[in-house]
Amino acid sequence: MAYQLPQETSTKRKFNDYAAASTARMRHNEILFDSSLKTPIQFFVRMFSGGKTLVIQAYSSDTVASVHWKIHSITGIRPIRSTSAVPAMEQRLIYRGKQLELSQTLLECGVQNDDTLQLMSDLNLVIHDLCNCNDDTDINANVTRMTKMLTDFLANTPKDGADGSEEYLQMFIYFSVPAALVKLYVSPSVIKKQAAHGCVCQFIDNCKILFTDPTTVYRQFAPIFFEFCTVLRGAAGVDDTLYIFCRSSLAAMMKGNVHDVKHVLRLQDIFPFVHELATRLAHALELSVQLAEFIQLSESDVREFIQFMHRVKCAIRRQKAFGSLVSFPSLMQDEAGNERSEIKGVHHVFCDLLEKSELCLKELERQLGLVNIGRGEPIIGCWSQYLLILKELESISKLYKGLNEMFWEKMRQRRVALCFLIGKLSKKSTDYQWILEHKEVTHFKIRQCFALKMLLEGRHKNEELYEMLICRSRLFEDSFEYIGHASPRSLRGQLFIQFENEEATGPGVLREWFSLVCEAIFNPQNALFVSCPNDGRRFFPNPASKVDPLHLEYFVFSGRIIALALLHRVQISIAFDRVFFLQLAGEDISFEDIRDADPYLYSGCKKILEMDTKMVDEDILSLTFVCEDEELGSRKVVELCPNGKNTIVNSQNRDNYVNLLVKHRFVKSIAHQVAHFAQGFADIITDRRLQESFYRILDHEDLNRMLHGSKTAVSVEDWKEHTNYNGYKKDDPQISWFWEIVGSMSAEQRNVLLFFWTSIKSLPVEGFGGLDSKLHIYRTSDSHDCLPTSHTCFYRLCFPPYPSMDVMQNRLNIITQNYVGCSFGAE
Known part of the structure; x- marks a missing residue:
């Protein structure tokens, strides 16, 4: 029978075995630890300036102070220098973002084999010397050294996001270089202040020159520029010129796709700049109202406000707690985390600037009202900046529930001032497209103006003439060959039209050709378009147009002709039905x-x-x-x-x-026809963005007014007011007879006379005032038996001094009854 130890004895043995094993392991670890302290490690020390890297060997038990002395033995840079009771460091060692204490060992700091430390030494020494020296020669010498060190530091920065580039640039902040330069900048000495100012500006400018990729620049240099701004704001104030320069440089980084780079500058970092600039702008707007004199807003303030807001808007959009739009109940529940106060602050900025802007618009409307009592129009040269603020406010309003509706309601109330500004300041059609797509705050003249700009911006001023020789008996076929098969570029220049066997050329012939070719396009016999049963002037594509194999090519041709007619401001006396316009605008058709x-x-x-x-x-x-x-x-x-x-x-x-x-x-039955018409129309507009938005900025009736022109009867008084005389005087009997005869004509006869005189079938909506020049009546020396003649390109009507009103009546009757569209007179 096997002998068993008592249970207590067995437990003691197991405990003793465990204790012995633990003691052995501890002894083994002590040996390894002692061995590691005695085994040298190799690490690298990267210097701030010059881009040099030192190879240092030391033991883990060595102190940081001993490493400083090793560096001194290699570089000659003293580790510690005392100029007063308080010693000043010439060297600082940074490891993993922290400055190493002199008394720490390398083991305590966690420095291991092949690690890299950063050394800050000589630049701070130079700045320190500058702060304390008073000799001009020493100051100039140190300024030269400091400038070269900063230049060398940037020149040795790894380019375009290479390994170690961000760590390398972080040294600039870790070593408190911005703080040191600002300390020098705020010193009482003018020479030192200028030296620091020049160095900071040169450093920032060199950053922009050496690094061109926006994302790289933002990721690497935004923290440095931000540090300069933060230190300068506290030391010199927000009105300081160097602070403004640094802020402007930081703002320029906020454009583009830099918002995709995370964890560089947070919303909390950027919002103070937004608040600061918004306060300045709000004050200027308020002052404009108080003085009733619109102050020139700082262009740089407006630009920087928009640039910083770009980054802020991107940060707010990333807030998943709000879903698509920010709501204040969500803010009050603290779902925005640490950024809640900044998001509320942006809302406050919006409300404050919108209130001040609305008051300025109201004041502008008051001043516009004074124009009618003899005062001239207000000076508005500065208002482009006001409109830029409104554009940014509209963009901010899209972030918060209810704000976009509130913004446009206020703009509707200030519609008069808004339209006045757009009309006076408009340059490019894209400048105010954000307003134009809200048609309720504009009027027809504004929308027409910008629609024409969209067409005109595609024209080539130096383009050669595109010449066409058209046979009247083959007008549709010849025009299709010239226009339908031409390159879009050639059509965006000047058009030159001549009819076969006719000498007349010029704008009048061009207008006549447009009228005739549009008559052919919309002629029911060509089966391209169908007119509305109750209004023969309104058309939409014919679903049965496919009877002609070339019908889709004809629709491309039609689109080009209509766009060209608009471009050349020729009214063609036709209109589009609503179902056609809505499809061109990309909108749904309802019952x-x-x-x-x-x-x-x-x-x-x-x-x-x-x-x-x-x-x-x-x-x-x-x-x-x-x-x-x-x-x-x-x-x-x-x-x-x-x-x-x-x-x-x-x-x-x-x-x-x-x-x-x-x-x-x-929709379905005419989808191909509409698509090909839209393609032809878009060929005349070069910018794809404009192609997509042309119809959106117009109402249905806007386009019809531009195409058809005035639907009211020709006003004889308006006609007289816009007519000049050459060889006749206003009170000559022939002129009195002429207008009396025109006044007694039927509406159709007046239209025929107008077409004979100008090649215009329909006047613009503005009447004769909408034409590009006044009309003219010329006296000729022809026989009294001669009929009147015209030079349509110059809007000239010519006739001799008829001896009586009856004779003149007879001659004009012949013109208005027998004129059937053939060319008259020499152009």
Whole structure:
């Protein structure tokens, strides 16, 4: 039988075995630790200036102070220098973002084999010497050394985000170089102040020159520029010129896609700049109202405010707690974390600037009202900056629930001032597109002006003439060959038109050609467009245009012609129906939109929608989700939805039935025609952004006014007011007879006379005042038997001094009754 120890004895043995093993392990660790202290390690020390790296060997038990002395033995830089009771360090060692204490050992600091430390030494020494020296010679010598060190430091920075580049640049902050330079800058000595100012500016300028990639510059240099701003704000104040320079340099980094670089500058870092600039701008706006004299806002303040806000908006959009828009209930629940106060601060900035801007617009409207009592218009040269503020406020308003609606409501109230400014300050069509797409705060003249700018910006001033020789009997075919097959670029220059066997050329012939070719395009015989039953001047694409194999090419041609007519400001006496315009603008077609295009279908759909529910459900209409299309003389049934033949229209689905029917008749059936017309129109506009927004800035009737011109009868008084005389005087009997005869003409006769005189079929909406020049009546020495002649390109009507009113009446009757569109006179 095996002998067993008592339980207590067994436990003691296990304890003793464990204790012995632990003691052995501890002894082994002590040996290893002692060995590590006696085994040298190698590490690297990178110097601040010059880009040099030292190789240092030491033991883990060595102190940081001993490492400083090793560096001194290599570089000659003294580790400690005492100029007063308090010693001043010439060297600082940085490891993993922390300055190493002299009494620490390398083991305590965690320095291991092949690690890299950063050394700050000579630059701080130079700055320290500058702060304490008073001899001009020493000051100049140290300034030269300091400038060279800063230049060398930048020159040795790893380029374009290479390994170690960010760590290398962090030394600038770790070694308190910005603080040291600012200390020198605020010293009483003017020479020292200028030296520090020059060094800081040169350093920042060199950063911009040496590093061009915006993302790299932001990631590497934004912390340095921010440090300069922070120290200068406290030491010199926000009105200091060097602070403003540093702030401006930092603001310039906020553009582009730098918001994709995370953990560089936070919202808390940037918002103070926004608040500071917004306060300055709000004060200037308020002062403008108080003085009733619009102050020139600082262009740099406005620019920097917008640049900093770009970064702030990106930070707010990343806040997932708010979803799509910021709401104040969410802010009050602290869901924004540490950035809650800044997000509330941006809201306060918005409200304050909007209030001040609205007051300025109100004051402008008051001053505009004084124009009518003899005062001139207010000076508005400075207002471009005011509009830039409004544009930024509109952008900020999109971040918060309810603010965008509030912003546009206030702009509607100040519509008069806003339109005045846009009209006076507009240069490029893209400048104020953010306003124009809110049509309710503008009027027709403003929208027309910018639509024409979109077309004009694509023109090439030095482009050669695009010449066309057109046969009147083949006008449509010849025009299609010239326009439809031309390169878009060639059409954006000047057009030169001449009809075969005719000498006349110039703007008058061009206007006549536009009128004639548009008549052909919209002629029902060509089957390209259909006119509205109740208004023969309104057109939309013909679903049956496919009868002509070239119909889609003709729609491209039509789009180009319409755009060119707008470009050359020729009214062509046609208009687009709403269903056509909405599709060009990329908007949906509703049941109400087809009222003019197809009154019969509209009436039928309206009855279906208004019919008693019970009657519809009893299938009195016997309708299913199908419709009939006519194509090349035959009719075919088309299903409006899957299994449409078997889907009965009832009270539950009748809205959907009407919607699908409208979409089929006025969207699907003409989709290709609309797309090709839009393509041709866009060929005349070069900028793709403008191609997409041209129709969005216009109302439906805006485009029709531009195309058709005035729909009112020609005013004889307006005509007289815009007519000059050459060879005649205003009170000559021939002139009195002429206007009396014109006054007695029918509306049609006046239109014919106007076309004979100018090649204009419809006046602009503004009447004769909308033409590019006044009209002229010239006296000739021709026989009294001669008919009047015209030079349409110059708006000239020429006739001899007829002996009586009856003779003149007879000659004008011949013109107005027999003129059928052929060319008259020499251009």
